[in-house]
Amino acid sequence: xxxxxxxxxxxxxxxxxxxxxxxxxWEEWTGRIYTSICxxxxxxxxxSIVYFVASKGLSTxxxxxxSLSEFLFGKTWSPSSEPAAYGALPFITGSFTTTLLxxxxxxxxxxxxxxxxxxxxxxxxxxxxxxxxxLLSGIPSVxxxxxxxxxxxxxxxxxxxxxxxxxxxxxxxxxxxxxxTVTSIMADALSALPKGxxxxxxxxxxxxxxxxxxxxxxTVLPALLTGIVLGMARAFGEALAVQMVIGNAPHVxxxxxxxxxxxxxxITLSMGNTTMGSVHNNALWSMALVLLVMTFVxxxxxxxxxxxxxx
Amino acid sequence: xxxxxxTEQLSIYYGHFQAVKQxxxxxxxxxxxxxxGPSGCGKSTFLRSLNRMNDEISGSRTExxxxxxxxxxxxxxxxxxxxxxxxxxxxxxxxxxxxSIYNNIAFGPRYRGxxxxxxxxxxxxxxxxRAALWDEVKDRLNESALSLSGGQQQRxxxxxxxxxxxxxxxxxxxxxxxxxxxxxxxxxxxSELKKDLRIVIVTHNMQQAARISDYTAYFYLGSMIEHGDxxxxxxxxxxxxxxxxxxxxxx
Amino acid sequence: MKMKAKTVDKVxxxxxxxxxLFIVVLLLGLLGFILFRGVGQINWHxxxxxxxxxxxxxxxxxxxxxxxxxxxxxxxxxxxxxxxxGIYMAEYAKPGKITSFIRLVVEVxxxxxxxxxxxxxxxxxxxxxxxxxxxISGAMALAIFNLPxxxxxxxxxxxxxxxxxxxxxxxxxxxxxxxxxxxLLPVALPSLITGTILASGRIFGEAAALMFTAGMSSxxxxxxxxxxxxxxxxxxxxxxAETLAVHIWKxxxxxxxxDSKEVAAGASAVLVILVLAFNLxxxxxxxxxxxxxxxxx
Numbered sequence: 091x092x093x094x095x096x097x098x099x100x101x102x103x104x105x106x107x108x109x110x111x112x113x114x115x116w117e118e119w120t121g122r123i124y125t126s127i128c129x130x131x132x133x134x135x136x137x138s139i140v141y142f143v144a145s146k147g148l149s150t151x152x153x154x155x156x157s158l159s160e161f162l163f164g165k166t167w168s169p170s171s172e173p174a175a176y177g178a179l180p181f182i183t184g185s186f187t188t189t190l191l192x193x194x195x196x197x198x199x200x201x202x203x204x205x206x207x208x209x210x211x212x213x214x215x216x217x218x219x220x221x222x223x224x225l226l227s228g229i230p231s232v233x234x235x236x237x238x239x240x241x242x243x244x245x246x247x248x249x250x251x252x253x254x255x256x257x258x259x260x261x262x263x264x265x266x267x268x269x270x271t272v273t274s275i276m277a278d279a280l281s282a283l284p285k286g287x288x289x290x291x292x293x294x295x296x297x298x299x300x301x302x303x304x305x306x307x308x309t310v311l312p313a314l315l316t317g318i319v320l321g322m323a324r325a326f327g328e329a330l331a332v333q334m335v336i337g338n339a340p341h342v343x344x345x346x347x348x349x350x351x352x353x354x355x356x357i358t359l360s361m362g363n364t365t366m367g368s369v370h371n372n373a374l375w376s377m378a379l380v381l382l383v384m385t386f387v388x389x390x391x392x393x394x395x396x397x398x399x400x401x
Numbered sequence: 402x403x404x405x406x407x408t409e410q411l412s413i414y415y416g417h418f419q420a421v422k423q424x425x426x427x428x429x430x431x432x433x434x435x436x437x438g439p440s441g442c443g444k445s446t447f448l449r450s451l452n453r454m455n456d457e458i459s460g461s462r463t464e465x466x467x468x469x470x471x472x473x474x475x476x477x478x479x480x481x482x483x484x485x486x487x488x489x490x491x492x493x494x495x496x497x498x499x500x501s502i503y504n505n506i507a508f509g510p511r512y513r514g515x516x517x518x519x520x521x522x523x524x525x526x527x528x529x530x531r532a533a534l535w536d537e538v539k540d541r542l543n544e545s546a547l548s549l550s551g552g553q554q555q556r557x558x559x560x561x562x563x564x565x566x567x568x569x570x571x572x573x574x575x576x577x578x579x580x581x582x583x584x585x586x587x588x589x590x591x592s593e594l595k596k597d598l599r600i601v602i603v604t605h606n607m608q609q610a611a612r613i614s615d616y617t618a619y620f621y622l623g624s625m626i627e628h629g630d631x632x633x634x635x636x637x638x639x640x641x642x643x644x645x646x647x648x649x650x651x652x
Numbered sequence: 653m654k655m656k657a658k659t660v661d662k663v664x665x666x667x668x669x670x671x672x673l674f675i676v677v678l679l680l681g682l683l684g685f686i687l688f689r690g691v692g693q694i695n696w697h698x699x700x701x702x703x704x705x706x707x708x709x710x711x712x713x714x715x716x717x718x719x720x721x722x723x724x725x726x727x728x729x730x731x732x733x734x735x736x737x738g739i740y741m742a743e744y745a746k747p748g749k750i751t752s753f754i755r756l757v758v759e760v761x762x763x764x765x766x767x768x769x770x771x772x773x774x775x776x777x778x779x780x781x782x783x784x785x786x787x788i789s790g791a792m793a794l795a796i797f798n799l800p801x802x803x804x805x806x807x808x809x810x811x812x813x814x815x816x817x818x819x820x821x822x823x824x825x826x827x828x829x830x831x832x833x834x835x836l837l838p839v840a841l842p843s844l845i846t847g848t849i850l851a852s853g854r855i856f857g858e859a860a861a862l863m864f865t866a867g868m869s870s871x872x873x874x875x876x877x878x879x880x881x882x883x884x885x886x887x888x889x890x891x892x893a894e895t896l897a898v899h900i901w902k903x904x905x906x907x908x909x910x911d912s913k914e915v916a917a918g919a920s921a922v923l924v925i926l927v928l929a930f931n932l933x934x935x936x937x938x939x940x941x942x943x944x945x946x947x948x949x
């Protein structure tokens with residue numbers, strides 16, 4: 091047996107009765123503990139966020155005595171009047187309306203982009219659109235807000251009159267922002283389809299559009315919907331870009347072109363001006379809680395869709 | 402029954418499926434033992450159990466004994482990392498580290514605590530010579546290992562396994578991904594290496610088994626049907642199943 | 653009947669193509685608009701001097717510095733934690749209930765709106781921990797924001813390493829951690845770097861999480877004072893630090909001053925250019941690093 095500098099190491103017993111002295115034993119423990127701490131931290135952070143936001147948000151109802159139904163369904167938001175009113179319906183409707191409309195606008199566009207990349211001009215189409223989508227997703231949300239304010243609002247003003255701000259401006263900005271998210275998920279879903287599906291449809295004499303419409307889309311529908319839901323989640327949580335173009339008037343909007351508000355926009359605007367612990371402040375935290383709850387709703391929706399996707 | 406190196410009633414389960422059935426096989430000193438048999442018959446599984454590599458597969462269970470130097474490697478509480486330091490392994494597809502040629506070989510010894518450029522240089526040269534690769538790479542030790550050809554990479558992997566001076570070398574179809582010239586080189590070096598090592602090789606190539614091994618074991622559906630001198634197995638096997646396999650594969 | 657199907661096919665195809673290409677046009681239009689409006693503003697003075705929101709004629713110097721410094725601080729926190737978490741998911745986690753739970757946590761955390769993370773930061777880091785509006789608070793909030801993506805990227809990068817590499821390491825008698833750090837990490841590094849740079853682009857442009865943590869103001873900075881403990885030093889991590897993105901928002905919403913529009917345009921252009929630089933260089937840098945690491949190591 092070769093005697094080297096590490097000779098004793100090489101010839102030592104296999105079964106070590108002193109594992110504590112071995113380098114690899116310590117290394118293993120370092121690795122496990124370090125990586126486990128990182129994961130534990132993630133879990134702790136998530137639960138902390140939920141706990142803190144919920145405890146602040148719920149104190150509006152339990153400590154300050156605001157009724158839940160007034161909060162969720164009350165149309166009047168005037169925290170500084172006597173008596174104060176904490177109806178958050180304007181913001182809730184604002185958020186939902188902008189989100190749904192943005193999804194309505196973005197989904198067909200995304201679908202066309204995804205179909206373009208995978209069905210119409212596969213290969214080259216991807217080369218053109220993929221970078222475009224990636225660049226679009228890279229633009230920060232404040233810049234989208236700035237563009238909204240500089241381009242979309244004046245445009246709406248010149249076409250429709252009025253101030254140009256409002257839900258219309260908000261959902262236009264949001265739809266461009268969620269375009270990349272929705273498109274990439276849809277494109278991934280379409281690429282993952284086995285080629286055989288398309289080929290058997292063509293073999294039966296169907297045109298490409300018929301194949302798309304009757305075979306492909308129904309098959310990947312859950313995945314397409316997942317993309318839309320994730321896009322909506324993004325839109326629902328978007329704060330600054332929306333706040334810049336929506337007007338921020340705290341009433342339930344009656345038209346698309348009058349000043350409105352969303353949950354995120356009012357938080358952005360008012361959080362800095364209220365004192366921590368006041369009812370006004372707590373009510374804003376309750377809105378943050380609504381945002382949090384909706385996040386969970388979206389995640390659950392996505393999970394349900396994923397289960398249906400295991401075809 | 403303590404044998405220098407071998408298995409005793411070794412069985413390996415993946416969940417409920419028994420992939421290897423009670424195999425007792427000794428590997429004599431300074432020899433090459435070939436494991437032959439149809440695909441999926443447990444040869445590779447058996448080979449991997451010798452250095453406890455099956456531990457990495459969740460759901461696998463190994464029963465029986467693996468003897469080495471009087472100790473049972475399969476006993477609970479065995480320091481698996483330590484035992485792997487005495488056993489080298491080479492796979493079908495060459496898998497050099499994404500490092501320089503020098504560092505591929507020096508990595509193992511460095512981990513064992515060997516410092517000092519001179520000592521490491523010596524080990525690198527010795528290992529590469531034993532793997533019949535030294536002359537081809539001695540001027541480019543700092544180049545990436547991935548710049549070598551397939552056959553060279555495989556010899557590099559052999560040199561890497563040799564760098565920590567193992568007592569046993571396990572080869573899982575080491576030449577099946579290589580061209581005939583490289584295969585020949587690998588076979589040649591196996592015949593050289595066996596003088597200092599016990600070698601266990603899994604192979605699908607019957608001619609190769611006949612050429613380079615001293616002992617052969619025939620596996621079928623997880624059981625070892627027959628084992629013995631290579632010459633005996635190939636010319637006059639005792640078991641009918643062995644005979645059928647050999648006849649079927651040998652023109 | 654076949655005629656009709658063919659016509660429908662043609663019409664549908666045209667619509668798809670038009671709408672798809674519209675997106676490209678949209679992107680070009682947006683980028684063009686930002687650059688056209690803003691690039692004219694960019695000069696050395698603009699990039700280095702402090703804002704003069706009331707008088708006009710100021711720049712974005714401190715905000716730009718804050719964005720960069722904050723990015724560095726955030727990366728210092730997220731790289732160890734994110735890579736560590738990703739390594740756990742790729743190498744240590746066994747399929748089962750706990751691992752599924754962790755995945756769910758990561759998914760949920762990545763879905764939280766950034767403003768909620770900012771609010772959490774306000775509550776816990778700024779108030780309860782007492783760190784106030786500061787770079788540290790902002791870095792911690794951004795770290796929370798960034799962590800899920802880092803974990804996911806890292807996990808993918810490590811899973812992409814061929815498992816033969818790990819097997820070779822195991823057979824050589826290496827500990828798992830040694831294999832991870834010395835064998836798997838170098839192979840995964842290009843992906844990790846690409847992922848980190850792409851994440852940096854996201855961090856750089858983020859504003860909602862910073863409004864209530866890093867703050868919306870920046871104290872007068874003395875750029876000759878590099879002592880991190882002194883209050884006027886730009887390196888002091890406990891000072892409020894309005895970043896470029898937050899500044900754009902503030903200028904747009906509080907719009908006072910004669911040239912606020914130009915400042916907003918210029919700042920937006922700078923921000924977009926930098927973020928695009930991050931995104932475009934990410935893959936290229938990853939590749940370069942890989943080549944240098946495998947050649948001489």
